[in-house]
Amino acid sequence: MKRLGLMLLLAGCQAVTLGDSGAQKPTPQPLAARVLIGAEGLTRIYEVEAPDGFALDAAVRVVPATSSQWEIGPVSTTIPVASRTGAFDVDRFRVTNEFRNVSLVVPVRVRTAEDLEICRFQVQMASATLDSAVEATIDTGVVLAASGQPAATTSAATVTKVGPCAVDGTARSSSSQTLASLIETYTRDALLASGAQNLTVRPFEVTGILDDSVSLRRVSVFDNRRGGFAVTQRSNNVTLASDGLSAELGIGMIAQRATCAPPIEVNPAQPSATEPISPAELEAANADLALAVSAPTLQQMAETLALSGFLCQGLEDSRRPEDNAELIAVDDIGLDALGLDWLSVGPWVRASSAPGALPSLILRPQTNDFVISWRDFVIDVYADVQGTNVRILRLVTTAQATLRPQVGEVGQISTTIDALNITSADLTSDWLTAPLGPDIVLPWAKRAVLLFLQDQFVFPLPLVSPHAMRVRNVTVRDQDVAVFLDIEN
Amino acid sequence: MLRAMIRWFPILLLAMLTGCPDNPIKLCETECALGEVCDVDVGVCVPAPLQTYDGPLPGRNSKTAGTESKVFYAAVDPVSFELLGGTLTRSDRDIRILTKLTNSRSIAMNTNASRVVVVWLGDDSRFRFATRTQDNDLWTFGVVQADVAYAGTENFAVALDEAGGLTIAFQATDRTLRVVRSNDRESWTVGLVDDGGVAANGVECPATIRGTRRPGGVGIQPSIVQAPDGVWIAYQDADCGDLRLARQVGTGWSVDVVDTGAIDASPVTQRGRTGGWSTMAVGPSGNVGIAYVDELRGTLKYVSASSLSFVIETVDDGFEIDQNANQRKDLVGAWAHLDFDSRGAPTIVYMNQSNASLRLAQRPQEGTRWVQRTVASEGIVGFHAGLVELAQGRLISGEQMVPGRMSGSSFVQVWE
Numbered sequence: 092m093k094r095l096g097l098m099l100l101l102a103g104c105q106a107v108t109l110g111d112s113g114a115q116k117p118t119p120q121p122l123a124a125r126v127l128i129g130a131e132g133l134t135r136i137y138e139v140e141a142p143d144g145f146a147l148d149a150a151v152r153v154v155p156a157t158s159s160q161w162e163i164g165p166v167s168t169t170i171p172v173a174s175r176t177g178a179f180d181v182d183r184f185r186v187t188n189e190f191r192n193v194s195l196v197v198p199v200r201v202r203t204a205e206d207l208e209i210c211r212f213q214v215q216m217a218s219a220t221l222d223s224a225v226e227a228t229i230d231t232g233v234v235l236a237a238s239g240q241p242a243a244t245t246s247a248a249t250v251t252k253v254g255p256c257a258v259d260g261t262a263r264s265s266s267s268q269t270l271a272s273l274i275e276t277y278t279r280d281a282l283l284a285s286g287a288q289n290l291t292v293r294p295f296e297v298t299g300i301l302d303d304s305v306s307l308r309r310v311s312v313f314d315n316r317r318g319g320f321a322v323t324q325r326s327n328n329v330t331l332a333s334d335g336l337s338a339e340l341g342i343g344m345i346a347q348r349a350t351c352a353p354p355i356e357v358n359p360a361q362p363s364a365t366e367p368i369s370p371a372e373l374e375a376a377n378a379d380l381a382l383a384v385s386a387p388t389l390q391q392m393a394e395t396l397a398l399s400g401f402l403c404q405g406l407e408d409s410r411r412p413e414d415n416a417e418l419i420a421v422d423d424i425g426l427d428a429l430g431l432d433w434l435s436v437g438p439w440v441r442a443s444s445a446p447g448a449l450p451s452l453i454l455r456p457q458t459n460d461f462v463i464s465w466r467d468f469v470i471d472v473y474a475d476v477q478g479t480n481v482r483i484l485r486l487v488t489t490a491q492a493t494l495r496p497q498v499g500e501v502g503q504i505s506t507t508i509d510a511l512n513i514t515s516a517d518l519t520s521d522w523l524t525a526p527l528g529p530d531i532v533l534p535w536a537k538r539a540v541l542l543f544l545q546d547q548f549v550f551p552l553p554l555v556s557p558h559a560m561r562v563r564n565v566t567v568r569d570q571d572v573a574v575f576l577d578i579e580n
Numbered sequence: 581m582l583r584a585m586i587r588w589f590p591i592l593l594l595a596m597l598t599g600c601p602d603n604p605i606k607l608c609e610t611e612c613a614l615g616e617v618c619d620v621d622v623g624v625c626v627p628a629p630l631q632t633y634d635g636p637l638p639g640r641n642s643k644t645a646g647t648e649s650k651v652f653y654a655a656v657d658p659v660s661f662e663l664l665g666g667t668l669t670r671s672d673r674d675i676r677i678l679t680k681l682t683n684s685r686s687i688a689m690n691t692n693a694s695r696v697v698v699v700w701l702g703d704d705s706r707f708r709f710a711t712r713t714q715d716n717d718l719w720t721f722g723v724v725q726a727d728v729a730y731a732g733t734e735n736f737a738v739a740l741d742e743a744g745g746l747t748i749a750f751q752a753t754d755r756t757l758r759v760v761r762s763n764d765r766e767s768w769t770v771g772l773v774d775d776g777g778v779a780a781n782g783v784e785c786p787a788t789i790r791g792t793r794r795p796g797g798v799g800i801q802p803s804i805v806q807a808p809d810g811v812w813i814a815y816q817d818a819d820c821g822d823l824r825l826a827r828q829v830g831t832g833w834s835v836d837v838v839d840t841g842a843i844d845a846s847p848v849t850q851r852g853r854t855g856g857w858s859t860m861a862v863g864p865s866g867n868v869g870i871a872y873v874d875e876l877r878g879t880l881k882y883v884s885a886s887s888l889s890f891v892i893e894t895v896d897d898g899f900e901i902d903q904n905a906n907q908r909k910d911l912v913g914a915w916a917h918l919d920f921d922s923r924g925a926p927t928i929v930y931m932n933q934s935n936a937s938l939r940l941a942q943r944p945q946e947g948t949r950w951v952q953r954t955v956a957s958e959g960i961v962g963f964h965a966g967l968v969e970l971a972q973g974r975l976i977s978g979e980q981m982v983p984g985r986m987s988g989s990s991f992v993q994v995w996e
Contacts, residue, residue: 139587159729313878314897315899315907315908315909350899351907352906352910353906354906406878406909406911409821411793411794416767431982433983433985443909445906445908447904447906471934477963479914479933479963481911481914481933482933482934482936521936521983522983524984566818
């Protein structure tokens with residue numbers, strides 16, 4: 092279910108189901124996208140992957156003692172991390188975990204030939220630090236892991252017996268070490284041994300950068316909207332350098348047409364070329380990571396979404412008016428401008444839409460916006476007449492809208508319509524008392540399209556992250572659109 | 581003129597009070613009932629002579645019903661609020677003004693082999709009825725005054741049994757489904773049919789949903805038939821969006837949830853919304869069918885109901901290929917009206933709300949697919965759809981709205 096929720100974001104606020112792409116494995120276009128995760132982003136990845144703290148796991152250590160045997164451990168617990176910092180040291184990424192007031196209970200089994208007693212000792216340290224270098228490897232995906240042995244620094248520990256026990260911390264082993272010192276060493280070794288485990292993450296999985304082939308199917312109550320598409324996304328040239336973790340992404344898409352969309356094919360994928368993302372851009376946006384998606388990929392994504400039914404919307408929400416996002420107040424729609432003021436309708440109208448052709452996108456870096464064009468886009472307006480939800484008009488438009496990306500959204504780029512140019516509008520209705528001229532239809536169409544589509548231009552991020560990814564900035568560049576993101580919980 | 585009136589007024593007043601010696605006026609001892617006037621010759625209440633209606637037949641709130649050979653029509657004129665009733669033939673009509681209502685409102689109508697009845701809701705939330713026999717055009721009227729107080733709503737339907745007994749099913753103002761019944765059309769009893777509780781087949785509308793919708797409750801758009809084993813009532817549970825069916829069992833009722841419109845693919849709705857515009861009919865072999873609308877999917881459904889099971893079929897899914905070769909989804913099924921033809925084939929007329937057209941669907945034989953066609957598409961038609969299957973042919977009817985006039989309404993008749 093959580094996975095489904097994530098896919099909601101991917102598909103632009105519409106429900107989808109995610110599945111194996113099966114035989115459909117689209118060929119990725121190289122350089123379709125690019126990603127850069129800076130030092131703060133990598134540190135953040137460690138934070139969100141271990142929100143409860145540092146997992147401390149160690150097996151039993153057997154120590155022979157006079158007339159008995161001590162079995163120290165095991166421990167499996169989580170200790171809170173006071174601070175976690177990550178920084179590039181030349182070409183290595185170093186992660187430092189700092190702990191304060193570490194306290195854990197270590198079990199000790201005192202085994203004799205005749206008896207077994209289970210004791211508990213509390214270990215307390217004022218502070219501890221674990222420092223490790225991290226490297227990136229490719230092993231069925233990008234893996235960050237500790238490189239070499241981490242270094243642990245701990246303050247002096249106090250070891251206190253908890254409850255009754257035949258031995259105490261001053262008891263000595265066969266090698267004359269006190270039980271307390273053995274427990275302290277065991278704890279320090281546990282910290283070191285767990286370091287490797289805690290420093291192994293898959294950053295693309297955390298950030299939702301797909302490195303696989305998956306299929307998405309549009310969820311709808313209407314069969315004709317149930318299209319879908321298969322996506323293949325593959326990472327290439329993954330490097331962990333002083334700039335951060337960067338990768339090139341190849342993306343391919345194949346649409347399975349929803350029958351509400353026109354029976355035409357997506358245009359062939361064009362060669363992509365994303366521009367490198369500089370650390371300075373990342374820093375200026377104060378973001379954890381950046382994702383640049385090429386213009387041809389965005390174009391293909393728009394066409395794929397249209398063909399797979401994602402632009403067929405409306406009439407699917409039967410919830411009460413207070414919960415129903417599809418309803419538009421009849422006062423806002425302005426039926427009187429069309430001479431329909433005679434029509435006694437309920438307080439709400441609803442619209443359904445369907446594309447008549449594939450949309451096209453043009454990037455405009457000079458104004459940091461883009462223009463989306465569509466042809467023969469159908470909007471049907473329904474109203475309550477005599478207690479019946481009936482279509483009262485159909486509007487077919489050809490238009491261009493200038494869209495300005497908005498920041499602050501999670502998982503998607505929403506836009507506002509800066510400009511709307513309706514080049515043709517055809518309004519048909521059995522309910523009109525007289526034919527309407529373009530002087531009436533065009534202004535009404537512009538208003539209606541704005542009203543119906545103002546919240547509809549939402550572009551999903553090609554990310555399937557288990558964490559919320561908030562858009563900090565969007566930059567329209569010559570070849571691509573760069574999205575700067577923060578990793579939230 | 582004024583001076584003449586003043587001079588003659590005392591004489592006229594005297595004549596009215598005393599009566600002329602040769603032709604004495606006999607006042608009725610009690611106030612005459614609905615639809616009656618006092619015959620001052622004999623001093624008793626008699627059915628009022630009903631004025632013939634010659635105007636264009638309105639389609640608003642029109643109902644048709646009939647037997648194998650006779651079609652009855654009733655409607656409320658949306659301008660004058662006159663309740664009209666009478667008979668239709670392919671070439672003629674005999675329509676009377678039954679009474680005048682205070683506003684335009686719903687009516688229900690039913691027939692049996694010998695009688696027709698028209699029911700409407702009075703301003704006091706009690707039902708009124710007008711009835712006549714098949715062969716005599718003398719209408720009699722009544723007020724449904726029951727043993728206990730009740731308050732009806734505009735959601736009601738009427739069944740007439742073979743003995744002339746009436747059952748009116750209605751959603752009461754407390755959002756329950758109730759009936760008010762009479763064998764002699766004089767003494768009436770009120771009964772509770774469904775309070776929205778757990779159905780006999782175990783389906784429940786959760787308390788968290790019950791009562792949250794407006795309009796809500798059980799008993800929305802009811803349909804009622806006199807089945808061989810008793811009265812059946814189909815209706816919508818508007819809270820949960822279910823189709824429910826109440827069947828008379830002895831003196832009580834057994835309620836089943838027939839369809840919940842279970843969701844397999846809704847992005848926003850956790851429960852379906854079905855059971856709207858329910859319409860029932862009894863086939864020649866006594867089988868009962870229910871047609872209704874799945875409102876969430878905008879489809880027309882049909883269920884063959886037996887005492888043991890419900891077999892649900894999609895009659896019209898509303899899909900059409902448009903001029904751009906896109907598969908367009910139309911909303912269909914509103915104002916559905918079901919009847920069985922003389923061969924026993926279920927036939928449904930209904931509205932295509934996306935095209936404002938009047939459609940007919942029929943399943944020629946058990947097991948075959950439903951065949952749909954558009955019966956009328958000129959202008960805005962499909963509201964108040966009606967169907968009467970006759971021994972020879974059928975009458976399909978509905979309202980045609982006139983653009984520019986919300987109350988402009990004509991009655992569309994398609995005789996086949």
